[in-house]
Amino acid sequence: MRTERLAALLLLLWGAGAALAHDADLIFAQTERSQRGAPEVHARLTMTVNTLSLLLSNGADAQGTxxxxxxxxxxxxxxVSVWDVSPxxxxDGPCVRLGQTARRLETSVELTATFHCPPGPLWQTFGMLSVLPPEYQVVLSPPRGGQGAARTVDARQPQVVLSEEGDVPQRVPGLAGWVRLGMKHIFEGADHLAFLAALLLVGxxxxxVIxxxxxxxxxxxxxxxxxxxxxxxxxATRARWAEAAIAISIIYVAAENLLVRPPRYRPFLTFLFGLVHGLGFASVLAGHGLGKPGGEELLGFNFGVELGQALVVxxxxxxMRLIQRRPSxxxxxxxLLSGAVLFMGINWLIKRVG
Incomplete structure (x- = not known):
């Protein structure tokens, strides 16, 4: 009996030690807007003293004191060592850091920063992982009072997409949920709708048309x-330039409607611009669920996009066929409408490259 108790105690101690060793390789992060749609975003990082010492010494061994x-x-x-590499x-542009604090806890350090961010979904890059040993991970936690599971980020994929609230996106339930998400993105995606409108205006x-x-x-x-x-x-960088390219596609098609009669090479150009718009759809899909989407997610989201597109077209x-019968x-x-679409495209481009 005594032997069994000793074995159980040793197992418990080993498990506790393993857990502590694993926690030493983790950085806990939480990023959220102060309220829905607000420009103020709060970020918090909690890590061991030794981890912070490694960051401050650029990966060299340092005493955690x-x-x-x-x-x-x-x-x-x-x-420089933490927030500049965790942008x-x-x-529509980078966030601006307004301030930062550092607080020494009993066995760890809590770092906080406040950012001013444009509206919409956020990307965060944990570049600090590149100077830490490869086993280190960032655990991205849900916001205070929020729901959803935590995600882990490592040096192989340091960028992470946050939801519009700045918290961890929740998984969309089931195939029907992904279809609804695809439809929602089309209905709420003014840039994609503007591109389709500019395409269809010339009739x-x-x-x-098909x-x-x-x-x-x-x-x-x-x-x-x-x-x-x-x-x-x-x-995040490629997604930003993809969004800028989407704006350029809108500007081009609208300008062609105004300057060229009839527009030339439309099927070919539409295919090229469609490739760019697909990158925009992918950035939305990447912001939902955990890891890479599976077949159900990809099929459902893409079908929802096509269904929403059909309901618009x-x-x-x-x-449009009725109006075509009266050329003037x-x-x-x-x-009129191409001019409006052109103005919107220019406005989007300025915001996305700024």
């Missing part, structure tokens, strides 16, 4: 699948 006085004295070093950005035969929509669908489906399966890497076609009226509508 940092006191609160040491933290106060190394304010600038913390900014936040939104689709054409039913066969020509050819354009099919070309766009095939193209964005290809890049959506390739990106979500990891064939095409899409980090089909009701418009009879109206049709031309005025093309000029």
């Amino acid at each position: 940092l006191s609160q006085k040491d933290l106060d004295a190394r304010h600038s070093a913390l900014a 936040l950005r939104a689709r 054409g035969t039913l066969k020509q 050819g354009l929509v099919t070309s766009f669908t095939v193209a964005h489906s290809l890049t959506l699948v390739a990106t979500t399966l990891g064939v095409i890497p899409l980090d 089909l009701p418009v076609l009879p109206f 009226v049709h031309r005025k509508i093309v000029v």
